[in-house]
Amino acid sequence: MDLTVLYRGPLASCDYDCPYCPFAKRRDSTAQLRADRAALERFTDWALGQRGDRLSVLFTPWGEGLVRSWYRRALVELSHQRHLSRVAIQTNLSCRTDWLAEADREKVALWCTYHPGQTPYARFVEKTRELGALGVRYSVGVVGLEEHLEDARRLRAALPSHVYLWVNAAEGHTYSDAEAERWTALDPLFGYSRHPHRSAGLPCRTGDSVISVDGEGTVRRCHFVRAELGNLYDGSYRAALAPRPCPLAVCDCHIGYVHLETLPLYDVFAGGVLERIPSALPQAAPPGARHLPQVG
Numbered sequence: 001m002d003l004t005v006l007y008r009g010p011l012a013s014c015d016y017d018c019p020y021c022p023f024a025k026r027r028d029s030t031a032q033l034r035a036d037r038a039a040l041e042r043f044t045d046w047a048l049g050q051r052g053d054r055l056s057v058l059f060t061p062w063g064e065g066l067v068r069s070w071y072r073r074a075l076v077e078l079s080h081q082r083h084l085s086r087v088a089i090q091t092n093l094s095c096r097t098d099w100l101a102e103a104d105r106e107k108v109a110l111w112c113t114y115h116p117g118q119t120p121y122a123r124f125v126e127k128t129r130e131l132g133a134l135g136v137r138y139s140v141g142v143v144g145l146e147e148h149l150e151d152a153r154r155l156r157a158a159l160p161s162h163v164y165l166w167v168n169a170a171e172g173h174t175y176s177d178a179e180a181e182r183w184t185a186l187d188p189l190f191g192y193s194r195h196p197h198r199s200a201g202l203p204c205r206t207g208d209s210v211i212s213v214d215g216e217g218t219v220r221r222c223h224f225v226r227a228e229l230g231n232l233y234d235g236s237y238r239a240a241l242a243p244r245p246c247p248l249a250v251c252d253c254h255i256g257y258v259h260l261e262t263l264p265l266y267d268v269f270a271g272g273v274l275e276r277i278p279s280a281l282p283q284a285a286p287p288g289a290r291h292l293p294q295v296g
Helices: 030-049 069-079 098-102 121-134 146-158 177-186
Strands: 002-008 054-059 084-091 108-113 137-144 165-169 210-214 218-220 228-231
Touching: 002 030, 030 069, 054 069, 069 084, 069 098, 069 108, 098 121, 108 121, 121 137, 121 146, 137 146, 146 165, 146 177, 165 177
Parallel strands: 002 054, 002 210, 054 084, 084 108, 108 137, 137 165
Antiparallel strands: 210 218, 218 228
């Protein structure tokens, strides 16, 4: 079967100090880092050993993974496996990029977030150019806070035209139509992020062809539903895989609502769901254009 796995181990430390993130500048102890490394290596061994499934893997650490050697090594190793169709990670791109030369760049991909004020603009842009020179697939995005708007515009102008710049609605922020229009001019798909999506009772691929896994191997349908489906390593999750409706009232995170069957995002991001790369780069909406409808 085709199975997408979202892995999130115990790592929670980050080298950035973003005011909108609860894990900013958090430090993991040596013991916690060892536990995270062991958990990731166990997961990687499991993925390497799969032969009956076609896997896609997205690492979604609370902290920054690519400053840790074991995450870089996992991406390289998994990218060379025939039964892995894609391996991607969410990152702030603060790491070096030369290690990606060892990966299969047809399969590895990065979902990069630019955090103004946390890294020099020129340094971040140079990192994206390094990715381009290496032939690595990547998307770049920002959190849609007003103070980020000019930086986002400057970044859009600096990126190659084929690179998608996404904008995440800031948590807890309500956007006026005028504000939304400014962000939509940068990201024509911003309408999908602007409002939470009603999801209760609606069909979702999570729990069927998409699962979430933590460092203990506990399998859940997604990061946002706490009910357990079993364990990855003893295989008990397999019997629980089935189509099922969402039990939550709303879904407001891209890594969740992208899997809702009531939204067209598997078509929009065909071939790039994990790394958030559309199959065709959306065109910026002209001023005054209608925003994307909220479905579901």
